[in-house]
Amino acid sequence: MSDVARHAVSGQPAPPGIGERLRKDYFRSPQQALISILGLGFFAWILWTVANWAIFSAVFDGDASPEECRAASGACWTVIAQRWRIILFGLYPFEEQWRSALACVTVVAMVVLSCLPSSWTGKRLAAIWLIGTALFYVLMKGGLLGMPLIGEERWGGLALTLFIFVTTCLIGFPLSIVLALLRRSELPVISKGIGLFIDAVRSLPLLSILFAFAVVVPFMLPQWLQAGKLYRVIFGAALFFAAYQAEIIRGGMQGVATGQSEAAKSLGLGYWQRTSRILLPQAMRNALPATINQFVISFKETSLVIVVGFFEILASGNAAYGTGDWTFAYREVYAFIALIYFVFVFSLSRYGAYLERRMAVGEL
Amino acid sequence: MTNPAARAVTIEGMNKFYGGFHALKDINLTVDPGEKVVVCGPSGSGKSTMIRCINRLEEHNSGLIEVLGTPLNDDVGNIDEIRREVGMVFQHFNLFPHMTVLENCVLAPMLVRKTPRAQAEAAAMKYLEKVRIPEQAQKYPGQLSGGQQQRVAIARSLCMGPKIMLFDEPTSALDPEMISEVLDVMVSLASDGMTMICVTHEMGFARRVADRVIFMDRGEIVETADPETFFTAPKNERTQQFLAQVTGH
Ligand SMILES: Nc1ncnc2c1ncn2[C@@H]1O[C@H](COP(=O)(O)OP(=O)(O)OP(=O)(O)O)[C@@H](O)[C@H]1O
Ligand SMILES: [Mg+2]
Numbered sequence: 001m002s003d004v005a006r007h008a009v010s011g012q013p014a015p016p017g018i019g020e021r022l023r024k025d026y027f028r029s030p031q032q033a034l035i036s037i038l039g040l041g042f043f044a045w046i047l048w049t050v051a052n053w054a055i056f057s058a059v060f061d062g063d064a065s066p067e068e069c070r071a072a073s074g075a076c077w078t079v080i081a082q083r084w085r086i087i088l089f090g091l092y093p094f095e096e097q098w099r100s101a102l103a104c105v106t107v108v109a110m111v112v113l114s115c116l117p118s119s120w121t122g123k124r125l126a127a128i129w130l131i132g133t134a135l136f137y138v139l140m141k142g143g144l145l146g147m148p149l150i151g152e153e154r155w156g157g158l159a160l161t162l163f164i165f166v167t168t169c170l171i172g173f174p175l176s177i178v179l180a181l182l183r184r185s186e187l188p189v190i191s192k193g194i195g196l197f198i199d200a201v202r203s204l205p206l207l208s209i210l211f212a213f214a215v216v217v218p219f220m221l222p223q224w225l226q227a228g229k230l231y232r233v234i235f236g237a238a239l240f241f242a243a244y245q246a247e248i249i250r251g252g253m254q255g256v257a258t259g260q261s262e263a264a265k266s267l268g269l270g271y272w273q274r275t276s277r278i279l280l281p282q283a284m285r286n287a288l289p290a291t292i293n294q295f296v297i298s299f300k301e302t303s304l305v306i307v308v309g310f311f312e313i314l315a316s317g318n319a320a321y322g323t324g325d326w327t328f329a330y331r332e333v334y335a336f337i338a339l340i341y342f343v344f345v346f347s348l349s350r351y352g353a354y355l356e357r358r359m360a361v362g363e364l
Numbered sequence: 365m366t367n368p369a370a371r372a373v374t375i376e377g378m379n380k381f382y383g384g385f386h387a388l389k390d391i392n393l394t395v396d397p398g399e400k401v402v403v404c405g406p407s408g409s410g411k412s413t414m415i416r417c418i419n420r421l422e423e424h425n426s427g428l429i430e431v432l433g434t435p436l437n438d439d440v441g442n443i444d445e446i447r448r449e450v451g452m453v454f455q456h457f458n459l460f461p462h463m464t465v466l467e468n469c470v471l472a473p474m475l476v477r478k479t480p481r482a483q484a485e486a487a488a489m490k491y492l493e494k495v496r497i498p499e500q501a502q503k504y505p506g507q508l509s510g511g512q513q514q515r516v517a518i519a520r521s522l523c524m525g526p527k528i529m530l531f532d533e534p535t536s537a538l539d540p541e542m543i544s545e546v547l548d549v550m551v552s553l554a555s556d557g558m559t560m561i562c563v564t565h566e567m568g569f570a571r572r573v574a575d576r577v578i579f580m581d582r583g584e585i586v587e588t589a590d591p592e593t594f595f596t597a598p599k600n601e602r603t604q605q606f607l608a609q610v611t612g613h
Contacts, residue, residue, distance in 0.1 A: 263458035
């Protein structure tokens with residue numbers, strides 16, 4: 001029965017209007033009214049301060065000089081207009097930056113595609129990610145189709161951030177599934193060993209793992225096993241991601257009733273068929289909220305590669321205001337970078353919320 | 365004695381332990397093709413354990429189990445072969461909740477028997493009609509009643525074309541008004557000549573369908589008889605007590 005119909009039938013008064021509701025929710029007693037007014041005032045003050053800085057007193061002229069900017073009391077968006085290429089593309093050669101931009105678009109397209117429910121089969125996801133990553137790599141690195149070769153040491157900015165994030169997930173996610181499955185192995189040597197490994201990785205700070213892979217590993221591995229520093233660092237980040245994600249998936253697996261695998265066995269399905277068709281799909285659904293969370297965390301943690309000398313977006317931002325005349329405009333640069341992070345992370349978490357609603361309906 | 369290979373199930377001197385607990389003691393049982401065997405007994409007597417040994421959901425510790433002439437041992441090929449030919453219906457249905465009814469039904473034929481999808485779907489619809497819910501094919505299990513879910517579970521098993529069906533208390537998780545719709549399906553399956561081993565306390569079903577009733581207690585088969593004798597003149601004292609309990613109230 002709809003609200004209206006119920007009111008019509010029972011003769012109850014219509015729901016309170018907005019003024020009535022405001023009064024009930026915020027001004028029920030004098031104390032409550034005071035708190036509401038103070039809170040509202042504080043909120044309005046913050047909003048005003050930010051808006052005043054970012055909009056009303058800000059300089060939007062892309063060609064303004066640093067002096068003109070300094071004279072204004074608000075933000076100086078000129079620095080973004082002049083330096084956005086450094087923030088987004090880092091040290092990537094100027095004339096080739098369209099490739100870097102295209103590569104970023106590729107990553108975004110790849111992520112959006114894999115978020116669509118219609119692409120949720122193992123094959124399609126694998127295809128999207130392998131093709132997307134390959135395209136990204138070719139665009140960035142070049143060396144064919146008339147695109148000059150540009151080594152990883154010159155990649156930077158948003159493109160590098162996205163590359164680290166995507167490859168970390170691309171390596172880390174399958175690895176986490178393998179770890180989670182091995183941890184359930186019936187052979188105690190394997191399950192205990194994997195458990196120990198996961199706990200060891202989880203008990204180290206990511207920073208130390210990145211350092212180890214950037215600096216220490218080269219001394220331990222033979223020359224032919226050493227990938228470039230960027231890839232070693234990504235591998236370290238992927239290991240870290242996998243250790244956490246493996247525990248998340250394991251939790252999801254524990255939520256799948258044993259009857260599920262018994263039914264699958266009784267139908268004659270083999271281990272891999274049971275695992276890929278029955279166990280993992282249900283485990284991943286159970287683990288979804290925590291998994292989205294893990295993706296968000298690793299996106300933000302990409303900024304840690306600064307310490308081993310990579311110019312991802314945050315480091316490129318430092319360079320954008322750090323050189324020349326714009327050293328005073330660091331707030332604007334950080335605000336811009338924060339906005340970029342926000343757009344990515346907020347979309348991710350909204351998407352997670354959408355998935356959870358969908359699951360609640362039982363559609364997934 | 366008939367040729368063992370012609371038998372549906374042969375169990376000889378089978379024992380099963382859970383740690384130090386002797387769950388099944390020297391079980392001997394043979395089931396001929398087309399035969400319907402009902403297994404009953406008090407809770408914890410080992411009924412589930414026994415029929416779960418037949419398709420290796422539980423591993424027996426000693427003795428012999430042969431299903432359709434294939435010995436059940438550590439040979440994984442044998443286990444796979446037996447599972448392909450033996451269907452099982454569980455107390456709690458165990459449908460795959462993330463797949464539609466139709467997907468539940470075509471999954472195993474497509475993966476295990478490599479049946480093409482169109483053919484598997486046609487067969488699935490045939491069996492869904494047999495259990496009288498073809499109209500639910502596109503729904504998810506969570507959208508069905510318990511009785512409907514159990515009938516889907518039966519259809520799902522039948523889609524593999526099994527020669528033997530195992531039932532482990534298929535109606536005991538159901539509301540009373542749904543029990544008969546599931547039993548009806550089982551009766552019609554029996555009249556089609558399916559070999560069936562049913563753990564159930566539905567004595568009406570046992571009388572109507574069973575060729576033999578087996579009574580288990582404390583891990584042993586205590587009594588085996590045709591339904592008429594079993595219900596009217598049980599020999600064993602424990603059987604008598606049990607029957608007094610299930611029919612007495
Ligand atoms: N996985 C297990 N580990 C240890 N003991 C078990 C296990 N499964 C069953 N048992 C024990 O084995 C005995 C037989 O169990 P089983 O489930 O076969 O009984 P049942 O006759 O099917 O009973 P019910 O009517 O309650 O289903 C019980 O005493 C039970 O406690
Ligand atoms: Mg049981």
